[in-house]
Amino acid sequence: MPVAELLQRHAAEWRRAVCHPFLDAVREGTLPAAAFDTWLVQDARFVAELLRFQARLLARAPRQAQPVLAGGVTALVEELAWFEQQTAARGLDLAAPALPATARYAELLERLDSADVPNALVALWTIERTYLDAWSGARPGAPEYRKFVEHWTVPVFADYVAGLEVAADRAGPVDADAVFLEVVAAEIAFWEMAVDGR
Numbered sequence: 001m002p003v004a005e006l007l008q009r010h011a012a013e014w015r016r017a018v019c020h021p022f023l024d025a026v027r028e029g030t031l032p033a034a035a036f037d038t039w040l041v042q043d044a045r046f047v048a049e050l051l052r053f054q055a056r057l058l059a060r061a062p063r064q065a066q067p068v069l070a071g072g073v074t075a076l077v078e079e080l081a082w083f084e085q086q087t088a089a090r091g092l093d094l095a096a097p098a099l100p101a102t103a104r105y106a107e108l109l110e111r112l113d114s115a116d117v118p119n120a121l122v123a124l125w126t127i128e129r130t131y132l133d134a135w136s137g138a139r140p141g142a143p144e145y146r147k148f149v150e151h152w153t154v155p156v157f158a159d160y161v162a163g164l165e166v167a168a169d170r171a172g173p174v175d176a177d178a179v180f181l182e183v184v185a186a187e188i189a190f191w192e193m194a195v196d197g198r
Contacts, residue, residue, distance in 0.1 A: 003122055003168045006180045007129075017184045018133040020191040026149065029142025036145065039194030041092050042102045044083040046190070050127065051076040053109040057120050064170055065121060068163035072128075075160065082151070101193035105186045112179075118171035119179045125164040126183040132161050134187075 025031035141149030
């Protein structure tokens with residue numbers, strides 16, 4: 001089954017993940033700066049966890065999936081440097097503790113370390129596809145958030161997500177629905193965390 005079919009099979013859950021009110025507020029300029037700053041710091045923490053997860057997945061992935069995973073690892077290293085620049089410019093503290101939604105997402109990534117490779121690939125594709133579609137839906141973004149929206153919707157990122165889809169399809173996932181739904185639930189909780197502080 002092509003992993004893209006998951007988007008239709010679980011359309012209601014998918015819509016909640018990629019059309020969240022947080023994203024609407026980014027597009028419309030109604031999101032308080034404090035809520036965005038909370039999200040930005042927590043997302044930087046998540047990206048650090050994702051880098052560790054992806055590096056371990058690269059080491060155990062089939063040869064055909066390694067090029068796209070290696071490119072993603074390099075991109076995440078660069079993304080962390082970008083987060084450091086952006087948070088410093090906004091006067092934010094990247095050492096702030098993980099909020100519960102961030103901690104739960106990190107625990108999910110840790111559990112996925114022991115999942116079979118096909119399901120781990122589905123999870124990674126779901127994470128990145130959610131990010132791409134969510135920020136694409138927030139375009140062009142209100143002026144104060146536009147540079148962030150543009151950064152997360154560049155064509156090279158879309159190409160990377162497409163490459164992950166191919167890798168996941170080739171790997172032949174075992175229980176894609178369960179993995180997909182767990183990641184989508186974590187993504188929804190992450191948007192909500194920025195607004196309610198949990």
